[in-house]
Amino acid sequence: MADSLPEHDRILQEIESTDTACVGPTLRSVYDDQPNAHQRFMEKLDACIRNHDREIEKMCNFHHQGFVDAITELLKVRADAEKLKVQVTDTNRRLQDAGKEVIAQTEEIIRCRVQQRNITTVVEKLQLCLPVLEMYSKLKEQMNVKRYYSALKTMEQLENLYLPRVSQYRFCQIMIENLPKLREEIKEISMSDLKDFLESIRKHSDRIGETAMKQAQQQKTFSTTLQKQNNVNYGRNMHLGRSRIWESKNEITLKRTFEEDDEHEEEVLTAQDLVDFSPVYRCLHIYSVLGDGEIFENYYRKQRRKQARLVLQPQSSMHETVEGYRRYFSQIVGFFVVEDHILHVTQGLVTRTYTDELWNMALSKIIAVLRTHSSYCSDPDLVLELKNLIVVFADTLQGYGFPVNRLFDLLFEIRDQYNETLLKKWSGLFRDIFEADNYSPIPVANEEEYKIVISKFPFQDPELDKQSFPKKLPMSQSVPQIYIQVKEFIYASLKFSESLHRSSTEIDDMLRKSTNLLLTRTLSSCLQNLIKKPHIGLTELVQIIINTTHLEQACKYLEDFISNITNISQVTVHTARLYGLSTFKDARHAAEGEIYTKLNQKIDEFIQIADYDWTMSESDGRASGYLMDLINFLRSTFQVFTHLPGKVAQTACMSACQHLSTSLMQMLLDSELKQISMGAIQQFNLDVIQCELFASSEPVPGFQGDTLQLAFIDLRQLLDLFMVWDWSTYLADYGQATSKYLRVNPSTALTLLEKVHRGMRDSSKKNNIFAQFRKNDRDKQKLIETVVKQLRSLVNGMSQHT
Secondary structure, eight states, X not given: OTTHHXXXXXXXXXXXXXXXXXXXXXXXXXXXXXXXXXXXXXXXXXXXXXXXXXXXXXXXXXXXXXXXXXXXXXXXXXHHHHHHHHHHHHHHHHHHHHHHHHHHHHHHHHHHHHHHHHHHHHHHHHHHHHHHHHHHHHHHHHHHXXXXXXXXXXXXXXXXXXXXXXXXXXXXXXXXXXXXXHHHHHHXXXXXXXXXXXXHHHHHHHHHHHHHHHHHHHHHHHHHHHHXXXXXXXXSOOOOOOOOSSSBTTBOEEEEEEEETTEEEEEEEXXXXXXXXXXXXXXXXXXXXXXXXXXXXHHHXXXXXXXXXXXXXOOTTGGGOHHHHXXXXXXXXXXXXXXXXXXXXXXXXXXXXXXXXXXXXXXXXXXXXXXXXXXXXXXXXXXXXXXXXXXXXHHHHHTTTOOOHHHHHHHHHHHXXXXXXXXXXXXXXXXXXXXXXXXXXXXXXXHHHHHHHHHXXXXXXXXXXXXXXXXXXXXXXXXXHHHHHHHHHHXXXXXXXXXXXXXXXXXXXXXXXXXXXXXXXXXXXXXXXXXXXXXXXHXXXXXXXXXXXXXXXXXXXHHHHHHHHXXXXXXXXXXXXXXXXXXXXXXXXXXXXXXXXXXHHHHHHHXXXXXXXXTOSSOOSSOOHHHHHHHHHHHHHHHHGGGSOHHHHHHHHHHHHHXXXXXXXXXXXXXXXXXXXXXXXXXXXXXHHHHHHHHHXXXXXXXXTTTGGGGGHHHHHHHHHHHHTOHHHHHHHTTOTTOTTTTOOHHHHHHHHHHHHHHHHHHHHHTGGGGGGOHHHHHHHHHHHHHHHHHHHHHHXXXXXX
């Protein structure tokens, strides 16, 4: 109980000192205390209230007298206040009446002052607006006279200087709204002018290029003439340092020559005389001012790339005439001349990187186009003109700083094609020469004719020079003609090698390689085809061999000829040699082989007309007619071979005899021939004897001993074996090196013996009435049967051994 009273005092102090809105927690603590604490707190509260009431009452009693005194004083002042109010009201009325006129005049003054201020403001604003209006009027005038760059500058001044001063006015807002539209209009107009410009340069690019190429060619001709005047050898490096063709980088100078009053004057034309470049300058400036320079650059480059693709697209028939190529090159040169001009007179519109990229793209396309179209050219003159155009084209663009090495590399490819067209053309010339040749030695009636021939062909023969006229040169008419045409080919090949910026050594090497192709492929092929032609006989083949011999000897003169025109000594380490020696040797070998073949064919023709009676009882006592004709033909033929090298004639004679021997042997062993009489063997022996006599007569000089007769040794031993009927010796000596019949093969002897055996049996059957009187024939047949058995055993032994 005693503890709760101080707690209640604390709570009451908190209630008195705390804001009424925050007494909730304090009052809650009353209820949270001990039981009946609420009752005690209420009692404590009532006591506290009674204490406060007593204090209030004491305070009121203390101040009551002062309050009464104050009320008394206020009542005394009330009457004086009423009098003051009346006096103030009267004074205010009189003051108001006196100030009405002053107020009226003051308001008038204020109104005038306001008007004056407004007028001053209007004048000031008009002074600000008039320059804007003047500039806008100036802008409209500039637009009307198409001074767009100046108009843009005027717009810039309006926006940055004038319009901000009067931006609050409505007409200024209209102007501000119109300016972007005017800019777009200027952009559209300048872009339209640019398109017209692009169309103009597309139309005039071929003329620009043609003039540029013409002047480049004149520059080159002048340099070449100057070089020759300074006694510079032809074979030295022809690659002259190129300076820029035009006099100024900022101006394309094009020259043309015209005739007037019988005088030639030279007029210098600028690019603007052919193409007006102002649209591109104007458009570039306009877009730069508008801040769209990059957009303009991209558009210009994109359009020029499109034009480049159009320019680089050739006509399908371009390869047919040189004019097609010339127009193609002129358009490309004109295109890049314009780009070079734009590069040097503008800043940033095109860059060297851009032009190099564009040129590399164009160069790849040009090379592809030229590869394709040049492959269609079959005329060497057209290919040569194309080469000259490419050289001028390359020199012109090189003068503008464009790399052209790939073009000269392409020229080497075209040079190969040019050589192919030359080879094809010369192949026809060679064929015509061979067709027109009579394949007989060249007759010369006098010294003048002889000099004419040797002026065309380097022929020297001291023995022939000693002979008196008329006389004959060993070669036929085709030899000097072929030699002349080879020299003409070298000249034609040299024409292409000029102006390729190559040294004399390289040109010399190219000429020798192309000449080697002419000799080893074209001329060799023509000779091979000529030799294989059916109408070419033995006489013609002999003359061809003689001709190739003289052409082979002339190869060294061709090498000297090439060295003279290129001024390169043959002793140079890297100088190529002509392969004419092998060419003409191959042709000779082919002709020799053809001679051997035709001789054998002729022998076969005679053999085919042989008409032996294989059943005759006795021989005619003389050689067969066909064989005598064959021997006479061989004699006359070998007489023609006197002009041939000895080895060739000997080989031909040996080959003919061997083929004749083989053919006669095959005739005896023919499987269709079933039986042969001894009379036929005797007749055949007479024919072989004639062959041996022919061989021993030395139809071709140079054979040692009986070398040529050995061609018939197989036949001779076989026939001797049957004529002598020396089978015991053959069988006894078989396999020995000293055998008399060493060259007789058992199978050959067996085949022929069986045919003779059948012949003898048939003969016996026909004469069977007297068969009992022919004991010798019966004994001979028994002997034959015995020999046949022994020969078969030898043949079987040989096969088993094999």
